Structure formats: structure tokens, C-alpha cells
Amino acid sequence: MSANTFPAQIEPFKWAEQGFTWSGTLPLSRFARIAREAVGSIDNQLINIDCKLSMDAYHRIVWLDGHVETKVPMECQRCLGAVEIELVSDFHLALIDDESLIERLDEDADFIVLGESEATTKGEYPNPSTADLLALIEDELLLLVPLSPKHDACEHKHQPAVQDVVEEKRDNPFDVLASLKGKLN
Numbered sequence: 001m002s003a004n005t006f007p008a009q010i011e012p013f014k015w016a017e018q019g020f021t022w023s024g025t026l027p028l029s030r031f032a033r034i035a036r037e038a039v040g041s042i043d044n045q046l047i048n049i050d051c052k053l054s055m056d057a058y059h060r061i062v063w064l065d066g067h068v069e070t071k072v073p074m075e076c077q078r079c080l081g082a083v084e085i086e087l088v089s090d091f092h093l094a095l096i097d098d099e100s101l102i103e104r105l106d107e108d109a110d111f112i113v114l115g116e117s118e119a120t121t122k123g124e125y126p127n128p129s130t131a132d133l134l135a136l137i138e139d140e141l142l143l144l145v146p147l148s149p150k151h152d153a154c155e156h157k158h159q160p161a162v163q164d165v166v167e168e169k170r171d172n173p174f175d176v177l178a179s180l181k182g183k184l185n
Contacts, residue, residue: 006022009132010053010130011131012062012064012095012130013097015056016063018020019052019053020052020053021053022050022052023051024049025048025049026046026049027042027043027046028042028045030037031141032092033142034138034142036143038073039082040073040082045071045072045139046070047068047069047070048067048070049066050066050068051067051068052065055156060096060097060098060104061094061104061105061172062095062099063092063095064094064136065093066091067091068088068089068091068140069086070087071085071087072084072092072145074145076150076151078150078154079153079154081113084150087130088144092109092110093136093140094111094112095111095131096111096112096113096114099113114131121178
């Protein structure tokens with residue numbers, strides 16, 4: 001499949017029965033929330049994706065398994081230059097349509113209850129039998145974005161180097177009060 005045929009909306013239960021798999025690359029620009037974190041041009045940045053849908057034996061839980069990886073140019077919080085942050089995720093995500101099925105999952109299993117997402121931009125509620133595959137993959141990548149991206153080693157541009165700091169003797173504001181105290185006694 002080419003990038004143009006990547007299905008943004010999927011019907012997890014129907015597609016899992018058919019054994020849906022997809023492998024390929026997509027431009028980083030298709031993932032708007034991650035693209036907002038990037039600095040500079042992302043025109044040539046790609047996200048490698050391998051994913052598949054499968055269904056459990058009870059036919060009520062669909063599993064989205066995948067591997068995604070990309071590099072995102074972000075602003076280093078130390079030197080304010082660009083730093084390329086590698087985002088790699090292997091995920092095993094349960095897609096369920098009924099909250100009562102949560103009890104069947106392992107305690108540490110990640111899951112999404114379909115149909116509980118926000119309303120679409122047209123004000124309509126999403127079809128609970130469909131899921132936004134791009135958003136699910138992007139969510140997994142967003143969990144990896146560091147709060148404070150930085151190089152392993154770099155100098156702070158926004159702070160002077162330690163040897164450049166000259167200690168100035170400042171007036172003590174309490175000296176004025178001490179002098180007043182002496183005059184009052």
C-alpha cells in the first residue's frame with residue numbers, strides 16, 4: 001500500500017476479522033500534533049509504520065499492534081538549537097466498544113473505548129464502529145515526546161558561562177533600615 005492508501009478511518013471489528021495489516025511510511029506533516037512540536041522544515045521527515053489488527057477469541061476485543069518510528073527536529077531547551085529526537089514505539093492497544101470489557105483486560109493493558117472521543121469538527125458524534133487510525137498512532141508517538149528536549153551535551157546560550165559571571169557587590173537594602181534604627185534610639 002502507498003501512503004495515499006493509508007486508511008485514516010478504520011472499522012476495527014470488521015477489519016480485524018479480515019486480518020488487516022499495513023506497512024509503509026507517511027510524511028510527518030500528516031500528524032499535525034507532532035508537527036506542531038517540530039522546528040524547521042519537516043518536509044522530508046517520514047514516519048515508518050507497521051500495524052495490524054487482530055481479534056481475541058471472544059470476538060469482542062480488537063488488538064491494534066504496531067511499531068512506529070521517526071525523528072522529529074525539536075528545539076533544545078539548553079542551547080535553543082535544533083535537536084533531532086528519535087521517537088520509537090511498539091504498542092499493543094485494545095480497542096473495545098463496551099466499558100464492561102475492561103475487566104477482561106490485564107491490569108496494565110492499554111485500551112481505547114471506541115465512540116468516547118470528542119465530537120468531530122462538524123459537531124457530529126463519531127461512529128462508534130470506526131476509529132481514527134492516524135490519531136491512535138499519533139497518540140502513541142506523543143507519549144514519547146520529551147517535555148524538555150535537549151542534546152546530550154551542549155552549552156546554554158540563554159545563560160552566561162560560569163567564568164563570564166562577574167560578581168557585583170550590591171547594596172544591602174537593609175543597611176538603610178539599620179541606619180534608621182540608629183537614629184531612632
